[in-house]
Amino acid sequence: MHNVFDMRAAILRWYDDQGRTLPWRVRPEDRAAGVVPEPYAIWLSEVMSQQTTLAHATPYWTAYLSTFPTVIDLADADREVILSMWAGLGYYARARNLHKCAGVVRDEHGGVFPTDEKTLLTLPGIGPYTAATIAAICAEEATNIVDGNVERVISRIFAYDDPLPKGRKGLRELAGTLVRDDRPGDYGQALMDLGATICSPKSPTCLICPWQTWCVAHAAGESVKYPIKTKKKPTPVRYGYAYVLRCGDQILVERRPDKGLLGGMLGVPTSAWGEKPTDHSAAPMKRNWEKIGEVVHVFTHFELRLDVFGAEKDQIDDRMWMFDPSGLPTVFSKVVKSAHKKTGP
Ligand code: SF4
Numbered sequence: 001m002h003n004v005f006d007m008r009a010a011i012l013r014w015y016d017d018q019g020r021t022l023p024w025r026v027r028p029e030d031r032a033a034g035v036v037p038e039p040y041a042i043w044l045s046e047v048m049s050q051q052t053t054l055a056h057a058t059p060y061w062t063a064y065l066s067t068f069p070t071v072i073d074l075a076d077a078d079r080e081v082i083l084s085m086w087a088g089l090g091y092y093a094r095a096r097n098l099h100k101c102a103g104v105v106r107d108e109h110g111g112v113f114p115t116d117e118k119t120l121l122t123l124p125g126i127g128p129y130t131a132a133t134i135a136a137i138c139a140e141e142a143t144n145i146v147d148g149n150v151e152r153v154i155s156r157i158f159a160y161d162d163p164l165p166k167g168r169k170g171l172r173e174l175a176g177t178l179v180r181d182d183r184p185g186d187y188g189q190a191l192m193d194l195g196a197t198i199c200s201p202k203s204p205t206c207l208i209c210p211w212q213t214w215c216v217a218h219a220a221g222e223s224v225k226y227p228i229k230t231k232k233k234p235t236p237v238r239y240g241y242a243y244v245l246r247c248g249d250q251i252l253v254e255r256r257p258d259k260g261l262l263g264g265m266l267g268v269p270t271s272a273w274g275e276k277p278t279d280h281s282a283a284p285m286k287r288n289w290e291k292i293g294e295v296v297h298v299f300t301h302f303e304l305r306l307d308v309f310g311a312e313k314d315q316i317d318d319r320m321w322m323f324d325p326s327g328l329p330t331v332f333s334k335v336v337k338s339a340h341k342k343t344g345p
Pocket of ligand 1: 207
């Protein structure tokens with residue numbers, strides 16, 4: 001039997017005692033002392049930490065906040081600067097939406113970041129999870145925060161049998177049965193922490209879990225069976241060519257078209273990426289290309305296999321050249337790293 005009152009009390013006690021300290025988080029004791037969470041900082045942290053680890057996202061968060069201390073600073077910034085600072089964080093549509101969203105907050109909300117769920121959902125790039133999180137943390141709105149970690153916890157607590165992703169709606173509804181207006185922000189963060197630290201995918205530490213008493217999957221000795229997922233189809237493979245043209249220490253780069261994968265980001269020239277390997281006779285520039293490497297990079301929906309070709313040029317021209325490849329998206333950093341062998345002219 002799931003006693004909501006007792007469950008919330010237990011997880012909030014655990015959070016007060018053992019919740020994570022994060023640079024953007026206002027801990028309960030600080031909140032009690034009058035510190036107020038900053039919605040702009042919370043928004044940045046949420047957008048940046050999706051699909052990656054906090055350890056990876058945190059330096060980006062720090063860099064963005066020190067370069068753009070307010071949402072108006074971000075809105076006023078050059079989009080290219082925002083995109084290049086995002087390099088390595090993946091899912092580049094998020095960086096483009098970050099800039100768009102900041103512009104809307106500046107132009108339509110007087111530069112004040114909204115904190116109610118309904119308004120947040122109207123902003124570019126803000127979906128149900130991010131809206132619910134900001135509203136709960138910054139406005140104590142009793143929202144239903146459900147990310148991947150929370151899905152795992154809730155599916156185990158209720159031994160929820162409907163396979164995901166189809167069963168996601170039902171799982172959200174179950175999570176909603178635990179929502180109350182008592183400390184919504186801390187409750188949401190507690191639930192996220194529980195999923196991230198204790199109720200891990202492969203080896204949950206149920207013995208120290210504040211919700212062990214109510215966990216149906218644990219009682220049945222089947223914690224890791226949940227969440228049940230529909231079997232994934234094998235990841236499709238795409239093939240293509242990447243061209244590394246060097247001039248001394250410099251590498252030729254180009255800005256990718258706005259639409260499509262890695263839109264608006266810098267990268268080395270490539271062929272189109274197709275479902276079958278082709279020959280590379282349609283190389284974009286007439287050169288003596290020599291194959292110098294291979295790169296495999298996994299995106300969300302496909303695996304990309306690139307043959308890397310290199311050539312050298314003796315003079316820089318008026319195209320875009322770059323010395324430091326660390327500002328490139330990960331797939332292109334890999335390409336440049338693989339191009340270790342000097343090629344003939
Ligand atoms: S008891 Fe175990 S499986 Fe259940 S919520 Fe806690 S950590 Fe997860």
